[in-house]
Amino acid sequence: MSRSIVRQSKFRHVFGQTVKADQCYDDIRVSKVTWDSSFCAVNPKFLAVIVESSGGGAFLVLPLSKTGRVDKNYPLVIGHAGPVLDIDWCPHDDNILASCSEDCTTMVWQIPDHILIRPISDPIVVLEGHSKRVGIVSWHPTARNILLTAGSDNLIIIWNVGTGEPLTSMDDHPDLIYSISWNRNGSLFCTTCKDRRLRVCDPRKREVVAERLAPHEGIRPMRAIFTRDGNIFTTGFTRMSQRELGLWDPTNFEEPISLLELDTSNGVLLPYYDADANMVYLCGKGDSSIRYFEITDEPPYVHYLSTYSSKEPQRGMGFMPKRGVDVSKCEIARLYKLHDKKCEPITMTVPRKLLERLLEEIQNLKATVLSQEKRICDLENKLSQYSNGTA
Structure with missing residues (x-):
């Protein structure tokens, strides 16, 4: 009887766990700027946190191994004339980071591997290229040296970082852009905007190819991310200010695939997506919990898995790329929770037997793909022989 009630899932038993106190990063003056950014970016080498600084904008970059108390005189990355609003590590080079600021500029930095001895x-x-503050910066997921920025001038610019020149720009948004997310191969990106529209944009055509008015009926900020299947996962608010989740097919925006009310909290939900597991981690600003969901092709399509709870609320969050997690410890994800004055890693792990089964499934899938590729190659050779009249 219980089998028919409890949904079977590989990730039903994923659980979150804080690291020991000596593995946290303490005495970090996290920025108090009122901007709905994550304030934190992490990759397999470094942790970067936007911090309070006088006389401009700055952020702190630490090697992941430099845990414990951070010296108050530890060198910062400085250069912006106004507060830094967003940062993003390059997916193709772990030493390259982009930052954007209220000073209307975006800067790209080379971070050395050694511990800093002087400010950068x-x-x-x-x-x-922006006439107002730049609030969003996002690297292209597959093409090198391509960076997207969005500013309060409602303009989106895609840059060639190698030359420092803009490749293209879009001015289709009549109001403040809340979020931007590339799809998996970088051919499209989706945006949410203060005009309450969810848009899908083609940067090569420089046009909006699909849009939906009010995927969430509330007027508070929305977020949207592409899933690996090409659908769009959204977070927003209902008309009664309840937080809400949605899953949408951009080829048919009329009805949602799934729409789920969450709670009555007023913190904006920041979604972090794991494409390998097809899981979404939801971190609300000011919340003390992280909820995680699995997206499947079975109703109700967005399945609640569990909640990690702690005592202190989060100011922001960083999400480690999958290549940076420790699979030897059955870790499938790692988040970096910002408090007022520290950063606390949170590991998401699965039972070892489940991990072994997942690895076995991956190996089987790889073997199937290789077999299919060999079959395709054989068929192409036969076709070539017939075309040349040698068969």
Whole structure:
């Protein structure tokens, strides 16, 4: 009887766990700027946190191994004339980071592998093209040296970082852009905007190819991310200010695939997506919990898995790329929770037997793909022989 009630899932038993106190990063003055950014970016080498600083904007970059108390005189990355609003590590080079600021500029930085002994103040390139503050920066997922920025001038610019020149720009948004997410191969990106529209944009055509008015009826900020299947996962608010989740097919925006009310909290939900597991981690600003969901092709399509709870609320969050997690410890995800004055890693792990089964499934899938590729190659050779009249 219980089998028919409890949904079978590989990730039903994923659980979150904080690391020991000596593995946290303490005495970090996290920025108090009122901007719905994550304030944190992490990759397999470094942790970067936007911090309070006088006389401009700055952020802190630490090697992941440098845990414990951070010296108050530890060198910062400085250069912006106004507060830093967003940062993003390059997916193709773990030493390259982009930052954007209220000073209307975006800067790209080269971070050395060694521990800093003096501040970094010289970016490798400065990108100037926005007339108002730049609030979003996002690297292209597959193409090198391609960076997207969005500003309060409602303009989206895609840059060639190698030359420092804009490749293209879009001015289709009449109001403030809340979030931007590339799809998996970078051919499209989706945006949410203060005008309450969810848009899908084709940067090569420089046009909006699909849009939906009010995927969430509330007026508070929305977020949207592409899933690996090409659908769009959204977070927002109902008309009664309840937090809400949605899953949408951009080829048919009329009805949602799934729409789920969550709770009555007022913190904006920041979604972090794991494409390998098809899981979404929801971190609300000001919340003390992280909820995680699995997206499947079975109704109700967005399945609640569990909640990690702690005592202190989060100011922001960083999400480690999958290549940076420790699979030897059955870790499938790692988040970096920002408190007022520290950063606390949270590991998401699965039982070892489940991990072994997942690895076995991956190996079987790889073997199937290789077999199919060999079959395709054989068929192409036969076709070539017939075309040349040698068969």
